[in-house]
Amino acid sequence: xxxxxxxxxxxxxxxxxxxxxxxxxxxxxxxxxxxxxxxxxxxxxxxxxxxxxxxxxxxxxxxxxxxxxxxxxxxxxxxxxxxxxxxxxxxxxxxxxxxxxxxxxxxxxxxxxxxxxxxxxxxxxxxxxxxxxxxxxxxxxxxxxxxxxxxxxxxxxxxxxxxxxxxxxxxxxxxxxxxxxxxxxxxxxxxxxxxxxxxxxxxxxxxxxxxxxxxxxxxxxxxxxxxxxxxxxxxxxxxxxxxxxxxxxxxxxxxxxxxxxxxxxxxxxxxxxxxxxxxxxxxxxxxxxxxxxxxxxx
Numbered sequence: 001x002x003x004x005x006x007x008x009x010x011x012x013x014x015x016x017x018x019x020x021x022x023x024x025x026x027x028x029x030x031x032x033x034x035x036x037x038x039x040x041x042x043x044x045x046x047x048x049x050x051x052x053x054x055x056x057x058x059x060x061x062x063x064x065x066x067x068x069x070x071x072x073x074x075x076x077x078x079x080x081x082x083x084x085x086x087x088x089x090x091x092x093x094x095x096x097x098x099x100x101x102x103x104x105x106x107x108x109x110x111x112x113x114x115x116x117x118x119x120x121x122x123x124x125x126x127x128x129x130x131x132x133x134x135x136x137x138x139x140x141x142x143x144x145x146x147x148x149x150x151x152x153x154x155x156x157x158x159x160x161x162x163x164x165x166x167x168x169x170x171x172x173x174x175x176x177x178x179x180x181x182x183x184x185x186x187x188x189x190x191x192x193x194x195x196x197x198x199x200x201x202x203x204x205x206x207x208x209x210x211x212x213x214x215x216x217x218x219x220x221x222x223x224x225x226x227x228x229x230x231x232x233x234x235x236x237x238x239x240x241x242x243x244x245x246x247x248x249x250x251x252x253x254x255x256x257x258x259x260x261x262x263x264x265x266x267x268x269x270x271x272x273x274x275x276x277x278x279x280x281x282x283x284x285x286x287x288x289x290x291x292x293x294x295x296x297x298x
Contacts (some may be wrong), residue, residue, distance in 0.1 A: 125281035
């Protein structure tokens, strides 16, 4: 299935084909995590979908999961040598710039070119995306500093000033980015910020957990640690998939009344894609649909 998605609203049949391919990645990822004793759980749309639809939300177009920071970092070590080469581990670093805070597992035999990434020479396959979970420090001052480091991490990693904190924060962000004009300088800043924000390990004494590789509205959430102490396996597309054991607490804090359907006008895919192809590798489209003038190279 090939779709030039720029000015095209995906049909339910097209979304379903995309979901089937996403499910293949998810099954492989799940087996990998089981083999290596890595903890993960659905978050966001897939978590809601598992509870409300026992599968994908009908208009959802991707898979997002949480991993505790310890497992998240261990995955980075294991994947390059232990995983099938078809599924590529992608995380922004000194050499690879994704314009994304998330880690992705990209299917090299498919295509999903996002509008905000089409100028980048990166893996553009259909992907599963991973968000780390971190402990909140108990000190309120330390917690405010953690959020500050997370905002710095987000700004310099994405190369974008904050857009959800008002005009003043936006202008300040532009000024701070101008002080570090090269990608090498920005990498050093966001890497330092990442270490500072994630320096609180999740332990049995941890009281609250947060998501820092996210929008500000989620960074400030402090979920009870017991909500993420283990995974609960539930029905999802005829399989068993994990959600946080305290899913109701997490989802109500993050999304409110998650069991109610959103307004009809919001029932549509959230990612703006330039091109989707569930059968052919994105590499076939280099120079045509992406990387016409590449900003960074992997």
